[in-house]
Each structure stands twice: as C-alpha cells, then as structure tokens.
Amino acid sequence: MTVDATALQVPVPPPARKVPHERTHHGDTVVDPYEWMREKEDPELIGYLERENEYTEAVTRHQEPLREAIFTEIKDRTQETDLSVPARKKGWWYYSRTEEGKQYGIQCRVAAEDTGDLGRDWTPPEVVPGRPVPGEQIMLDGNELAEGKPFFSLGGLSVTEDGTRLAYSEDNAGDERFTLRIKDLGTGELLPDEIPDVFYGLSFSPDGSRVYYTVVDDSWRPYQVRSHILGTPVADDVVVYQEDDVAMWTGFEVSADRTQLLISIGCSEYSEYRVLDLEHPEAGLTLLISRDERILYDAEPVRVDGVPHYLLTHDRDAKNSMVSLVAADQFSRPLAEQQWTTVIPHDDAVRVDGLSLTRTHVVLSVRKDTIERVQVLPLAGLGTADQGLPAEPDFDEELFTSALANAEFDSPIIRLSYTSYLTPPRVYDYVLEDGSLELRKETEVRGGYDPAAYVAERQWAPAADGTMIPLSVVRRADLARDGSNPAVVYAYGSYEISMDPAFSVARLSLLDRGIVFVTAHIRGGGEMGRGWYEQGKKLAKKNTFTDFVDATTYLGGSGWVDPARIAAMGGSAGGLLMGAVANLAPEKYRAIVAQVPFVDALTTILDPDLPLSALEWEEWGNPITDPAVYRYMKEYTPYENVRPVAYPRIAAVTSYNDTRVLYVEPAKWVARLRETATGTEPIVLKTEMDGGHGGASGRYSRWRDVAWDYAFVADAVGATEVLARSTSSVE
16 A cells, blocks of 8 residues: 555644844843844745745644534524614615625615604614615625725725715725725716725715815824815815824714714823814814823713703713713813813713713713613703713623614614623614613524523632632533533733623534633723723733633633633734733643734834834833833733743734734744744644735635634634533533
C-alpha cells in the first residue's frame, strides 16, 4: 500500500522575519523585531499573511465538518426571509427585510394613512415574510449595491421630512470610509451629488435642502461636521464645526423636535455641546457648557410653557448621572450662577444613560441591577411639584435587555426592543397615554427551539480584593452539576460598555453540545454603574484582567464546569483581555479566541499618528507624557509580556482593512508567541483580507466567521457532538 507522504506531514508555521526596531520612552529602550509588519502595502507582508492563512487552514482542517455543522445549524434556525416591524415617520411606514439566499437587507416603505383614529393610524401594517406587500416601495437593495464588490456595509440612512429623497452611505473596503449618495425616491434615480470619504452619521436638514455629515482626519478621528447643499459642488461644502483637539471625538444629531443641530464634542470623561438653530442657521453655533467645566453631559432642547429649555443628562456632582432642566438663557451665565432644576435625581444604584423626547413624554434609558431598561415620564409638570413618577414597562425575566428602538416626536406610542438570553428579540409598542404594551413581533427561531430547555441565571464570583463580579450563566437545563461540563467564558470590560443579555441563535450550537456559556461582567465595563467602569481603566486596568481570571477560577469550582475544559473568547478591547489572561494564567484555558485583538496597545498608543491612538488616552492613560502610565501599561499589555510558558491553543482573528485595531497587532503577537512559548499547542492567525473591524460583510459570511470561532473552542474543549435530550432535568 502506498501512503501519501504529504498526508503525514505536520503543518509548519511560516517563519516570521525579524528586523530590529528601537523605540525609547522615559529612558526605556525596547527592541521590537516584528514592527516591520506595520508596512501594510509591503508585498512581503501580504505574502506572510497569506501563508499564515494557509497554515491556519491546515491546522484547523479537521474542524471543517464541525464548522459546516454549526453554520448549517445557524442557517436552519434563522428565518432567512424576514422583516422588521414597520416604523412610522410622517406619511410612511419604513421597514427592512431579508430574503433567503441573499446576504444583505432590503430597505422598504409603504404609505401610511391618516384617518384621525390614533389606534388605527399608529398600528403598523401587517407584513408577512415571503408575501408581497401591496404598495411596497424598495428604497435600497443592499444585494444590488454589493454586486461585484469585495465588501459592503451601510454607514447611515436618512430620509427627508417630506419623504422624497434618501441619503445613504456605503463602504466597499471595510475601512469605515463611506461614500455618500442621494436618491430621488420618486424616480429612483441617483442625484449627481456624491461625497467620498465620509464617516458614520448623516442627516437631512428639516427642509431637505442640505445634508449634514461627518469627516475623519488622518488618524481616523471624526473631527468635522460639514453641510452639503443639494445640487452644489462638493468642494463648496461648508465646515459647520471642526474639532482640533486630537483627544476629542465629534458627532451630531438633529434634535427630536427638528429645530436644532446638536454637535457633541467629547471623550469618556467630559464633553461639550454646540448647537445650531436650523431655522436661523446664519446665527451660527451657540456653546452650552464648555469642556473646561469638565462635565460629561448630553443635551436635548425642549419647550416648557413656550420657553426654550434643555434637558441635560449629566454627571455634575452625580457619578451615575442625573437629569436636570435648564432654561436656554442660563448658559450665557457663569456655571456657578446658573439655575438648574432636578428632574431625575442622582442614585448610587441607578445609572442614567440618556434620554429621548416626544411631544408629550421624556423616555429615559437607565441601568439598574446590571440591566438596561426604559422609563417614561410625562412632560407635563416637568421640574415642578406636579411632576409625575417615571413608569417602567414590566417584564418577568431576571436577566433581560429593554431599550428604546424608535420614538417619533409626534407619535402617541414608542417602540421598544426586548430580548434575553432565552427570549428571541421582541418588538413592543408602548402606548404613552396609558402605559399598555402591545407585542408586535417575536423573532422566529426555527427547528423547534424550546426556551424551557435552557437556563439563564446570575452568579457572583469573588475577586481577589473581595469585589463580587456578576456572571451571566447560560446552559442546557438537563446538564448535571457533576463538574464535568465544558465552558466558554466571554467578556469585554472596557469603555464602560456593557455586555447585556441578548438572544443568540449561534450560541445554541454551543449550548446543545453541552457547553456552559458564561458572560463575565468584569470591571471596566458599565454593568454596575460609573464606579464599575472607573475601577477598570487607566491605573486600575489590571482589575479587568484579574477579574476574568478570578471568574474562571470560581467557575472551575462551582460544580457546573470542568476546570480543565474552559475556553475564553473576547474581541477588540476584549481581545486585549484575552492576551492579558493568556499571560496571567495560561494553565486555566484549553483555548483562547482573540477577535480583532488590541494586543499591542502600548506601541499603538505611543504613536499619536496611528488611527484613533490619541482617543485612547482617556481609557488607558497617556504613556507618552506620563512615565507611571508607561510603566503600568508595559506590565500588562499582551505583546510586551509574552513569556516562556506553555500557552493554550490560540486563534487570533483579524481583518486586513480594520481601522480600529490594525491587523499588525495580532500578527506581531502571534509571531512573538510562537517564538517564546514552550508548549505544543498550535497558535494561529486568521486574517480576513476583505473585511473590517466586524469581519466579513454579508450575513452568511458573518455566520461562517462565527462558526469558525465556535468550532475552534468546541473542538478544544472536546464538545463537538450535539447532546441527546434528557427526559429529566438535574438541577
């Protein structure tokens, strides 16, 4: 019998060329042999990444059947021909839909009626998946736009108040630089106006004569808000505002009552608003509270008894933020002399995240007991003794997420989204007058999904300093508490971003293989209020990493999980977390998947010319000017702290065109890991050559990306087969 010699060969990782590169800061000189990989257009670099992809494919080829199985499970559980619940704006109902076999969504609308019957006029039309909709107008078909392009993503959509024109922006590279186009919805023709290199965020002026948009600078920081008058040369576009501070981010929105352009300039620690009266734009911008006051705030205009006011969500003497009502004429006075009226007082147990307005109500987004929820407050009597109490829609699950999905200013209802680990996304209409809830849709999960077959519960893991870390634990209901089950632990832990309860079709593929899925709500996130975030940033950042390791230790001793069968996953700043815990406690993990990982953070932040680097100083500190920050970061950043130990198997997944975390970070990290590690587990680099920070575009491509990641961890923890259903539950 003849044996194919190539079939017996063990894949060998491609060698990484070394070129010494020195950097010196605060008297510390570092020699980096892999910094040459930053030369993105270098043919040698591109060839190296392609060889890495070939190696990754060879090492993981045995996982292909599992990947295909998970992809098929995701596909079979997903209602591929589906649509959103129509939302009303002026004279139209707007919605998006998907069709089986097509990668991208289709943006549509149908005409609305005005009969005078509020219940009838604000009840969305019945639109059934797969059934033609009478009078449907297709505004934008993402599948047609993506035809023949390597990547496609929409950056924004805006329709004029009279419904005659649509502005949209698309990205065909994955680098988050979009081209803005304008479509005549009556004729279907594109206007000649075409604006390249815009960022997220666009909006028409109320009269539809111009469109506002943002532009990024060379470091990918949004720094300009511009105005384009339809039918005029793009070169004549006006810069409405430009922000020159490299540590500040600029954005805008049109106020709920459509009277003002609200330009926000800020970081995570303080902000500033400049507003433009859209009825008198010639008057120029007005400053509300200067950034010099170091207040973090949002502003929304509101008229009270005909007098212009602003509702401020702010942290002035309120770590978790509060809401105040301030007359517009107060802002011309020194801050200490201004009169602010409390609407929502500060509460140590409740984080106020923001608010929206209708003509009759304030809609609050708050976080209480880790959970995001919505509260509604009548405008009548606001800021007086007659002010009512906030009402909160009532739901019966312990772990859920409820958020405002849509609030048209003149609408008698608001649209809420609801989801949990066990409940697929729901859409509710909440009637402002009486607080009643109307369920409009629950996303269908095909294949006989039964929420009773799973359990989602809150557990608390002790950190080394005594802090209790909330964990969200999701598992099959029939798993035995015998210490034998595999687990995947996921976390993020930065920028005050919360990992809120949400349903995932893809996660069912892990749960059904007996994997306990755990989300660790570690410090640095926002789940437990502003203090929780502050305990995991700058010179307290190491808490984020040790919290994750302590949560892993707790799970290993909980009785639910086999400590030898735990995998870890995280992306972006959560990818930095993955690299840090790999260095801290490599023995605790069978596998680690680091998605678009920020693993060379110190090198990046030391170079303010790199994309978004200066904006990172508020999160991590500024190692350029502060030697203490430099030393502290050097003690934890993954690339700086790779050591000669046996690492678990590691997959670093990245995108060549990612502008937020450059491909070079995981590429350098993997090279150093391979050079230094003493173990035998494979360490692989997978680069999506046509993707951005979110990976490949198109839903089927994204499902395959998820299936790849999940197959990698499921294979590592020995959970590749779907478990048979038990006839009884063991608690």
